Amino acid sequence: MATKTLPPSPPGHFLLGHLRELRHNVLDFYTRVSREHGDVALLRFGLKPVYLVNHPDMIEEILTSRNFIKHYALRMNRRLLGNGLLSSEGDFWLRQRRLIQPAFNRDHLNRYAETMIGYSQRWANIWQDGETRNIHDDMRTLTMEIAAKTLFGADVEGQGPVVAQALIDVMDSFSSRLFSVLRLPESFPTPKNLRAKRAVQRLDELLYSIIHSRRSDGQQDDLLSILLHAKDDDNTGMTDKQLRDEAMTLFLAGHETTALALTYTLWLLGRHPDIQDRLRAEVRSVVGSEPLQVGHYSRLKFTEWTVLEGMRLYPPAYAIGRQALEACDIGGYRLPAGTTILSVQWVVHRDPRWWDDPLRFHPARWDNNLQKRLPKCAYFPFGGGPRICIGNTFAMMEGTLVLAALLRDWHVESITSELSFRPRMTLAPAIPVELRLRRV
């Protein structure tokens, strides 16, 4: 039974709360607060109280409990995501999750894997010996190509730059609203909000035209077609608006996060040539002189550990938020109904209580089923509980196959000596992440 009401809190401004610290360096701030104030601490985003909860057992409790719904930040993105899987709640969410889940079954994943391999190999052929590349740009384009092809078939080819700019405009408006004192709605006509509105209109036009052509051409083999034919128990499918929301959500959630996982993992490999050599040796011994195929995936163990380890140090979704429906007890504190809670992968994945030598990039730590030996939410790049990422297997497969396809014949060296971040919804880099390429 909880006895205490207020957890410890670092000193803050009477009006801004901790916004200055959050804007200055949100990752360092969360880390410092957790290390200095313990597993439950109280922050203020302007006047809004936010509880920072960073103990794996408490995080598991929150992510699996029915008392918590997604937090307000996701609802701030209604215009873009609509009522898609990431933001919907309750029975509607459950119905949609059940309709969409089969699109991620083993057979479908194996087909998507061919697309992952095909596009990665195209990039391995585009790269030039000796050149230096902005690897985030490359990985964003590659994962966007993969997401577009698996979701929509060939229909968005050539639309990449339009889609990329639209997404940047939407994210800019979101991040400036998230860390502002006066939380204006997305309908308020600031220049950023207006740009975001036009961007969503452009994306909508594209999506609805794809949905309409899919309804008439009867094509079966992309993810959108699977969603289009999905029916629940009473034989009803999705309306065009639901399809639009789900397709937009899957497209958005499905490529930027994976691009970041690959960017940071490649950067780490570019700093650790010995680990990169070990990964390449594994790929060459598993694949031999054959073309890379989906059948190789299950044997690329070290490559997969490398992706896990990259996401441990640089989790693309660096924090996860929830809101309590009713008053509850967490970590000995009584939290009122409506409380916003934030759990931060960046902090927990680097906590020395769960990780030996936490700042060391060490993919081999994942040997001997490390994941089974850890507290469940000591590692949660994909979230947890019933709302766990629906694309987690897709993403692990993509990360592993892309690394295998690229590094089989290429050595990467990190030119960027240190990473810095501009965390928005995801852990975006603040400066270009550059790698020099050498054919091997």
Ligand code: HEM
């Ligand atoms: C490395 C890549 C990825 C990371 C780190 C990641 C991370 C996450 C996280 C942390 C959540 C849970 C959010 C929460 O509970 O508040 C989530 C949910 C979700 N992700 Fe991912 N994701 C990745 C790739 C993907 C891919 C490839 C797809 C789709 C193709 C996808 C689609 C979704 C969807 C639809 C949800 C909402 C699920 C629900 O609430 O039922 N994600 N993701």
